Amino acid sequence: MSQNVYDQSEFFENYVKLDRQTKGLDGAPEWPRLREMLPTLKEAQVLDLGCGFGWFSRFARSGGAARVRGIDLSEKMLEKAHSMTADDGIAYEQADLENLTLPDDEYDVVYSSLTFHYLTNLPSLVAEISRSLKRGGRFVFSVEHPLFTAPTTPSLVVVDEDTGRKAWQVDAYQQEGLRTRSWFVEGVHKQHRTMSTYINLLLSSGFRLTDFVEWCPSQEELKSNPGWDVELIRPTFLLVGAVKD
Numbered sequence: 001m002s003q004n005v006y007d008q009s010e011f012f013e014n015y016v017k018l019d020r021q022t023k024g025l026d027g028a029p030e031w032p033r034l035r036e037m038l039p040t041l042k043e044a045q046v047l048d049l050g051c052g053f054g055w056f057s058r059f060a061r062s063g064g065a066a067r068v069r070g071i072d073l074s075e076k077m078l079e080k081a082h083s084m085t086a087d088d089g090i091a092y093e094q095a096d097l098e099n100l101t102l103p104d105d106e107y108d109v110v111y112s113s114l115t116f117h118y119l120t121n122l123p124s125l126v127a128e129i130s131r132s133l134k135r136g137g138r139f140v141f142s143v144e145h146p147l148f149t150a151p152t153t154p155s156l157v158v159v160d161e162d163t164g165r166k167a168w169q170v171d172a173y174q175q176e177g178l179r180t181r182s183w184f185v186e187g188v189h190k191q192h193r194t195m196s197t198y199i200n201l202l203l204s205s206g207f208r209l210t211d212f213v214e215w216c217p218s219q220e221e222l223k224s225n226p227g228w229d230v231e232l233i234r235p236t237f238l239l240v241g242a243v244k245d
């Protein structure tokens, strides 16, 4: 049974205040790079996995998508998505991605933002995605970067007292699996995977890699958002684009 932390009131009340939820895609610093990976959405059949408030689902429709199916586990996230959407071309649905089955040869674009690192059974989902994408269809997703998920203890940036040099302590990169984090509430479950695992999963599931980005702010972005300099120590986001051959 999947953990559904987004439906916990304390978690949700804090999560809704994040920039990426109040401002939508423009409040997500990695969005411009992710957007570049997308093909044209005109007339596309689109699947949005872990759709949350539906920001991407609505973006896809505004870009001309024929239909969007948004799937999420959380009732609260979907309630919010429904309340923000007035469009018959978008269908939101509550389901667990851990045991999702998808129709054959259905979608032109499958998208997922910051959701796969919650899943234990990613290989099965990626196989479903591969089967449900049309030939030449695109798969674009983001996850928390493996260096970010790796530490087994909450690894804050540590500062060397003598030199002032900052570092991120990675103690178990090659040990994949559950990481328990404190994020708005205690005991949030995430899954750590290595970079090789993500890449090999795609290659063995019939995908060709088209984009691979370890997100980092530009010098200009750093000037207006000095707090993002932590990204120079270790990346938070891994962004991937692939095509079904």
Ligand SMILES: C[S@@+](CC[C@H](N)C(=O)[O-])C[C@H]1O[C@@H](n2cnc3c(N)ncnc32)[C@H](O)[C@@H]1O
Residues within 6 Å of the ligand: 002, 003, 006, 020, 049, 050, 051, 052, 053, 055, 071, 072, 073, 074, 077, 095, 096, 097, 098, 112, 113, 114, 115, 118, 119
């Ligand atoms: C960080 S939020 C991202 C939401 C949205 N994609 C965005 O970028 O704004 C992660 C989403 O994944 C959903 N999620 C987590 N585990 C899931 C599961 N097993 N099945 C379906 N959705 C899940 C959560 O409910 C949440 O809405």
